[in-house]
Amino acid sequence: MAGMHMWLRSLWESADAVMRAKAVETIAYEIEELDNIFGVLVLGAFLGIPSPPVHVSMALLPLMTDELDLVLERVLTAHDPLGNLFSVLSID
Amino acid sequence: MSTGLHFFIGKGGVGKSTTSALTALHLAQSGHRTLLVSLDPAHNQRDIFETAFAEKPTLVRPRLVVREIDVDRWVQDYLKESSALLKKAYAYQSAFNLQRHFNVLKFAPGLEEHALLLAFDDTVRRNAHMDDILFDMPPTALTLRFFSLPSITCLWLKELLDLRTRIYAKKAIVSKIKLKSIEIEQDKVRDRLQTLIEDSGRHRRLFTAAATDINLVLNNDPLSRSETERICRKLKDIDMTVTRLILNKCDPQTVQDGLTQTLKTYPLRRFPLSRIRLTGLTALEDYLLHHPCQTA
Numbered sequence A: 001m002a003g004m005h006m007w008l009r010s011l012w013e014s015a016d017a018v019m020r021a022k023a024v025e026t027i028a029y030e031i032e033e034l035d036n037i038f039g040v041l042v043l044g045a046f047l048g049i050p051s052p053p054v055h056v057s058m059a060l061l062p063l064m065t066d067e068l069d070l071v072l073e074r075v076l077t078a079h080d081p082l083g084n085l086f087s088v089l090s091i092d
Numbered sequence B: 001m002s003t004g005l006h007f008f009i010g011k012g013g014v015g016k017s018t019t020s021a022l023t024a025l026h027l028a029q030s031g032h033r034t035l036l037v038s039l040d041p042a043h044n045q046r047d048i049f050e051t052a053f054a055e056k057p058t059l060v061r062p063r064l065v066v067r068e069i070d071v072d073r074w075v076q077d078y079l080k081e082s083s084a085l086l087k088k089a090y091a092y093q094s095a096f097n098l099q100r101h102f103n104v105l106k107f108a109p110g111l112e113e114h115a116l117l118l119a120f121d122d123t124v125r126r127n128a129h130m131d132d133i134l135f136d137m138p139p140t141a142l143t144l145r146f147f148s149l150p151s152i153t154c155l156w157l158k159e160l161l162d163l164r165t166r167i168y169a170k171k172a173i174v175s176k177i178k179l180k181s182i183e184i185e186q187d188k189v190r191d192r193l194q195t196l197i198e199d200s201g202r203h204r205r206l207f208t209a210a211a212t213d214i215n216l217v218l219n220n221d222p223l224s225r226s227e228t229e230r231i232c233r234k235l236k237d238i239d240m241t242v243t244r245l246i247l248n249k250c251d252p253q254t255v256q257d258g259l260t261q262t263l264k265t266y267p268l269r270r271f272p273l274s275r276i277r278l279t280g281l282t283a284l285e286d287y288l289l290h291h292p293c294q295t296a
Helices: A002-047 A054-063 A065-076 A081-088 B016-029 B071-089 B098-105 B111-126 B140-179 B188-208 B222-237 B281-290
Strands: B004-010 B034-038 B058-061 B064-068 B132-136 B212-218 B244-250 B268-272
Touching (some): A054 B111, A054 B188, B004 B016, B004 B140, B004 B222, B071 B111, B111 B132, B111 B140, B111 B188, B140 B188, B188 B212, B212 B222
Parallel strands (some): B034 B064, B034 B132, B212 B244, B244 B268
Antiparallel strands (some): B058 B064
8 A cells, every 4th residue: 555655656746847847848948048148148259249339230230121130030040050051952 | 721629638637628728718819710629528618617518619708619518418319310210220120129228228338439429520520610629538538438439440340341242242143143144232231331431431530630639638746647658558559649748737846747758758738737726717818828838
């Protein structure tokens, strides 16, 4: 009887852990993304993207709608850069 | 005849405002149409002339007008203008929450000196009819950033233009292969980059023109002397030269100025210590009457 009780308890604990992990999965992903954005903003210079003087960015930004779309799209596919490259080179 | 630009720079409290006010008054008395502009956010000119100056120039004596630049207002106006342009370009701007970013941009490094540069540009453009424009500059750090901004901007712009030109050369190749002809629309970004390069170059030329004076004000004390040496070095780094040193509040009885060998290489102008407080037009004119050759 005690063995059965122990088995049920461990089953419950495992299920509980899985459900808890699942519940925060989205938030964890969001945190990771926010960490990434924060890192790019603060440490951009270390990634090879130093910022020009603010007024230079401001003067060019209204003319760069297409480029901004592209940059944002690249951010979305940043986790699979090789996939993009392979599709460009037609490699399945 | 081109307008002479005279910058008064130096450590905080050495008397940039007083010496620039005296020089402006002297030039006006000598028949020059003179404009004195306060670019220093501390705005000491209003205390010296005992007049509440504003962006609109005020006539204080025949041929002498004073203008006070409100740097915060220039920053606000610049942000408002940029914000309007961006809103027009990005119809879907609500997705970016641009307004929130703009609220943060107010504190972005580099914005204050850019606003100063816009105000400087505006002053020079509007006053081409003047014989002399004197700029009472902010303390050292901001002044040096102001002077170096056009050079730094120019470096960036030239790199960006180079990259843009390479991108468009490649686009032309693609267009030629695909359409059998080069059909690329005019690149507005490249045009804007070229305009910005011209603007920066114009500012650089104004800073280093023969008709431009850099007056470095100092007092006869060790701290002031060492900061003055540092300013001379920093200006040399951006290819600018101090025209003359102005030794303010010096004792006319003392023969030794205490200047180091490096500082002795620059022409020197002395402003003896005043016996009375130099506030109000009467006091300033009285000082000029008693020290006629100092400001010449």
